[in-house]
Amino acid sequence: MTRATPHAPDPVDDTLVGDLSESELLARFVPLLGSPAATLVGPGDDCAVLAAPDGRVVVSTDVLVEDVHFRHAWSSARDVGRRAAAQNLADAAAVGAVPTGLVVSLVLPGSLPARWVEDLARGLDDACRPWGAGVVGGDLAGGPLVVLAVTVLGDLEGRAPVLRSGARPGDVVAHAGVRGRSAAGYALLAAGRADDDAVPVDLRTLVLEAFRAPSPPVPAGRAAALAGATAMLDVSDGLLRDAGRIAAASGVQLALDDPADVLADELALLAPVAGALGADATDWVLTGGEDHGLLATFPQGVVLPDGFRAIGRVAQASDDAPRVTVGGVAAGAGGGWDHFGADRG
Ligand SMILES: [Mg+2]
Structure with missing residues (x-):
């Protein structure tokens, strides 16, 4: 059959x-x-x-x-x-x-x-x-x-909308959803390696799927609002670039922790793909777009809603401080992280 x-x-x-x-x-x-x-x-009339x-x-x-x-x-x-x-x-x-x-x-x-x-x-x-x-x-x-x-x-079910502009120094920076997988899938396709057995088939399928049809953590948005998130957006253009948007709108600095500490599981997952392509999984995790995870800030001490993990903290902005840092090092305004100090977001 x-x-x-x-x-x-x-x-x-x-x-x-x-x-x-x-x-x-x-x-x-x-x-x-x-x-x-x-x-x-529903459909059939001039308007739904x-x-x-x-x-x-x-x-x-x-x-x-x-x-x-x-x-x-x-x-x-x-x-x-x-x-x-x-x-x-x-x-x-x-x-x-x-x-x-x-x-x-x-x-x-x-x-x-x-x-x-x-x-x-x-x-x-x-x-x-x-x-x-x-x-x-x-x-x-x-x-x-x-x-x-x-x-x-x-x-909005009666809640205030969570904007990009509400992050305050002392807040926790948190992320829900996957990181870097869409970029890894794109890299496989762009290299013509989508069928390459150098990467285990389950992992290839996972990252190709993440690129072709991302699965944003939709309920985490409502949960974040209920938990008192002070700022939020979905990560469409890369963690660093979108963190820079919250920082700019809120007039603060987002100090992200080293991904080797706070996103080690995503880095480990992507390592075989990066290895096969001679690419850098850290780069995908920090700058890869289109995963559509949620990046939010929460008041210190809040129990983070399901799906969120702490990845940094909000600091005071100052004229000579970068908008976004990773492990204490400045990230570039263009969303890059290997152009340290070249630019301030
Ligand atoms: Mg968006």
């Missing part, structure tokens, strides 16, 4: 997007999307209607462009859908909100297989469903390449 896998396209369905009307395409796409808990009116129990709506948007943010050769449609949703869900979590719904607008070439669009819907749903969120609306248009514009809506 053969088991259908979601990734395996139906070999007899060679319908192209250009063969279908908009309503025919929607009839394939929409049923693959779950209905989020906040939905009052979502509950906003808090009375305020959290909103953020991201665009993914074929060959800029993803490549068909490296990522399946399902990966692209999961990634597009994940990075938006992480943004809602990063202010301490619970994501409620996504609005997804797609530009699709007529030459694209319709089954690619169906798998994209499955990927969006994969990422949203665990958190009770889902796609509530969007738009379709034809165009020369695939573009996804994804907007997330979220609810």
Whole structure:
């Protein structure tokens, strides 16, 4: 007996997007999307209607462009859908909100297989469903390449939003989620070594998956807000660069501990990949982007919520002090850490 896998396209369905009307395409796409808990009116009318129990709506948007943010050769449609949703869900979590719904607008070439669009819907749903969120609306248009514009809506459940600007000297710096894995996966693909047995297959799979479809710790955002986080963001551009953003917005210094001490498990996990590529796992952990973990600051003495680990402390800023240090050494403003002292964030 053969088991259908979601990734395996139906070999007899060679319908192209250009063969279908908009309503025919929607009839394939929409049923693959779950209905989020906040939905009052779902797809089919001119607008969806979502509950906003808090009375305020959290909103953020991201665009993914074929060959800029993803490549068909490296990522399946399902990966692209999961990634597009994940990075938006992480943004809602990063202010301490619970994501409620996504609005997804797609530009699709007529030459694209319709089954690619169906798998994209499955990927969006994969990422949203665990958190009770889902796609509530969007738009379709034809165009020369695939573009996804994804907007997330979220609810603060009565809490104040956690901003980047609230870190205070004495606070603990903490991180939830994985570090450096997406960068390691990207490095394998970029080197053409995705199938290289020099790296154990389980580890290859793990880091490639982290690059293709990151899994942000969405509930950790709400948990951080409940625990009194003073500042937070999701790490999309690398730990050092995003730490610099909190430091700049808050007018403080973030003094990160040596990753060999506080992120030893992530470094150990990535070591075989780094070894095979002649790369530096510390560099991936400190500067690798797109893991979409959460970086937050908490008042001293707070019991960190599940998933968070302390990785440093907030210090007083001064004119001649760097914005971010690692193990007491200045990190560069560009998010690098090997250009010590070259720049002050
Ligand atoms: Mg963000």
